[in-house]
Amino acid sequence: MKKESILFGIIGLFVGVVVAGFAAGQAVNNTNTGMMRMMGMNTDKISQKTATNHSEMSMSEMAEQLKNKSGDDFDKAFVEMMISHHEGAVDMAELIPTRAKHDEVKHLGKAIIAAQTKEIADMKQWQKDWGYSSNETMQMMHGSH
16 A cells, blocks of 8 residues: 555656646747746746847747758857757756755756756857857848848
8 A cells, every 4th residue: 555655656746747847848938928927937038038039939939940051050040049948947947946845856956057057158168169159140040141
């Protein structure tokens, strides 16, 4: 009986994490500021962004922007979009210490912050090393050279 209770508890926790992760992903990727606020996320950064900023695109829209690119054009756009995506993940993870209940989520948040902060720094260094500028990438993505 005790083993069944533990098993059901683990399954319930797993389902809860999956559902919460899916809801958070949908809110962020679709710029659903109402849902994001309800989940306790800071939406100030999102509401201040312009319509031409890729930060307002969903992940599928970002992928669509990349489909017809290759070489330098692909690298520039991909790195720019991934920096923005990782910055959003770090912003979400920074909420965990004061809001999360489970240690597993707290450990995951620390890992996300550590890994993605390093990756952001790496990608920004690549941009510098390769002579990519944010402004140039934005113009390239929107077809206005």
